[in-house]
Amino acid sequence: MPQQQQVLRLRAVSVSPTVLESTTLVLAYGADLFFSRISPALHFDSLQSDFSYGLLVVALLALAIGTWFAGYSSQQAMLKAKWQ
Structure with missing residues (x-):
């Protein structure tokens, strides 16, 4: 306005x-x-009053664990390939 x-x-x-x-x-x-x-x-960068912070924390933890697991699996695969 x-x-x-x-x-x-x-x-x-x-x-x-x-x-x-x-x-x-x-x-x-x-x-x-x-x-x-x-x-x-439009307040596109404002959070709603009922925003779920718990769900955000769970999602971030899942992404961190997934990233760690992907890196670990990649290292193991490269090590296995070097020994063959």
Whole structure:
């Protein structure tokens, strides 16, 4: 939703990033002040309040174990090939 605000005798506009990706804070000042948080229409980089952190941890552990197992299997296969 575009902002259609007017600041009288505009002196400067200050823009600052936030910790949340794709969000910016804007302050325009002069005779008036205008402050707004600007972000995309769809909050694609925000987590829902019911996000399953436990499932995320399980998935990361499964990926780490799978990576270790693939590396171990690859080393064993290369060692076996060298002995043949």
